Amino acid sequence: MTFRPEHELHTRRRGRNVGVGLLLGGFVVLVLALTVAKVTSGDFELPKAEELSQ
Amino acid sequence: MADASYTSTPQDYDTQLGDYFALMKPRVMSLVVFTALVGLLAAPVAVNPVVAFCSILFIAIGAGASGALNMWWDADIDGVMQRTAKRPIPSGRVPAGEALSLGIALSGLSVMMLGLAANLLAAALLAFTIFFYAVIYSMWLKRATPQNIVIGGAAGAFPPVIGWVVATGSASLEAWLMFALIFMWTPPHFWALALFMKSDYNDADVPMLTVTHGRKVTRLHILGYTGLLALLAVGTGLSAVGGPLYLAVAVIFNALFLKGAVEIWCRDEVQAEADGYAVEKKVFRLSLWYLFAHFGAILIEAMMRPFGLGGW
Numbered sequence: 001m002t003f004r005p006e007h008e009l010h011t012r013r014r015g016r017n018v019g020v021g022l023l024l025g026g027f028v029v030l031v032l033a034l035t036v037a038k039v040t041s042g043d044f045e046l047p048k049a050e051e052l053s054q
Numbered sequence: 055m056a057d058a059s060y061t062s063t064p065q066d067y068d069t070q071l072g073d074y075f076a077l078m079k080p081r082v083m084s085l086v087v088f089t090a091l092v093g094l095l096a097a098p099v100a101v102n103p104v105v106a107f108c109s110i111l112f113i114a115i116g117a118g119a120s121g122a123l124n125m126w127w128d129a130d131i132d133g134v135m136q137r138t139a140k141r142p143i144p145s146g147r148v149p150a151g152e153a154l155s156l157g158i159a160l161s162g163l164s165v166m167m168l169g170l171a172a173n174l175l176a177a178a179l180l181a182f183t184i185f186f187y188a189v190i191y192s193m194w195l196k197r198a199t200p201q202n203i204v205i206g207g208a209a210g211a212f213p214p215v216i217g218w219v220v221a222t223g224s225a226s227l228e229a230w231l232m233f234a235l236i237f238m239w240t241p242p243h244f245w246a247l248a249l250f251m252k253s254d255y256n257d258a259d260v261p262m263l264t265v266t267h268g269r270k271v272t273r274l275h276i277l278g279y280t281g282l283l284a285l286l287a288v289g290t291g292l293s294a295v296g297g298p299l300y301l302a303v304a305v306i307f308n309a310l311f312l313k314g315a316v317e318i319w320c321r322d323e324v325q326a327e328a329d330g331y332a333v334e335k336k337v338f339r340l341s342l343w344y345l346f347a348h349f350g351a352i353l354i355e356a357m358m359r360p361f362g363l364g365g366w
Binding site: 012013015016019020030033034036037038041 | 068069070071102104105108111170171
């Protein structure tokens with residue numbers, strides 16, 4: 001099995017693609033941090049078991 | 055699809071990440087970040103640091119999105135103005151369609167995420183700000199009336215209000231005083247620029263006051279707005295976001311700004327051309343420091359409050 005040689009376009013756009021990847025990774029981390037901050041802030045309460053069963 | 059179908063020559067829109075970032079007007083974004091942060095920290099309600107960071111980031115992304123939409127719409131006139139000819143679209147680094155897509159996508163993302171991170175009112179204000187800048191100012195006012203800068207300045211004035219709303223959930227008098235400070239500061243700031251970027255707005259047929267009413271009238275308007283701004287800025291010093299430090303800063307900077315505005319008013323074009331618009335350029339630079347100093351003073355007053363200092 002042979003791999004196709006990398007296209008010149010991929011080489012040219014490597015910086016841009018890596019940048020977009022890092023930005024998306026950063027966004028995931030940000031959403032996670034925001035979720036943790038919201039859930040642990042005290043404003044957030046899980047519904048009680050009896051409310052769920054009704 | 056084969057890779058060959060994507061083939062493009064290197065000079066055809068070899069857009070880099072930095073070009074997309076430039077579309078978002080990073081210098082305007084830095085001002086937005088600063089004023090929104092001051093609005094958030096000056097508010098009387100503490101905000102979780104992660105929520106505060108995310109909120110400021112999404113406000114900045116919203117501002118950047120409106121910048122991209124502005125560049126998409128204004129690409130034709132940006133190309134003929136010396137000051138803006140090197141922007142990503144007129145210089146051929148980003149296709150106009152991509153700027154539009156980026157602007158719309160980031161607008162939606164920023165508003166949605168601010169709503170989730172902070173509250174719906176902050177998100178609604180951010181959405182309105184983007185709409186105001188991209189549609190009301192860029193698409194309508196900018197090419198229609200010499201009052202473009204006056205009314206359009208509202209778009210740049212919203213960030214501290216949004217920051218305040220992130221913290222408190224509502225916009226009180228102090229938030230609107232910060233809004234008014236930027237709103238009144240914008241016309242003299244841009245008219246000073248228009249005086250020394252003389253041919254740009256003429257070349258682009260943008261009806262700036264300098265083009266429609268002449269330069270003498272513009273000089274008078276700078277003086278009038280600076281006088282009103284001084285009253286407002288010093289008056290803000292007596293409000294809950296003010297304090298002794300802010301008041302001292304406001305008195306000093308407004309005295310300097312008024313002095314500059316009077317100097318601009320007393321000059322004519324012959325004098326201005328003789329010294330290369332030195333006074334106009336000086337007042338423009340001062341106006342940048344002016345805004346930074348006022349909001350910096352509000353921030354310091356807010357920072358000192360927990361220690362029993364700051365404020366009245």
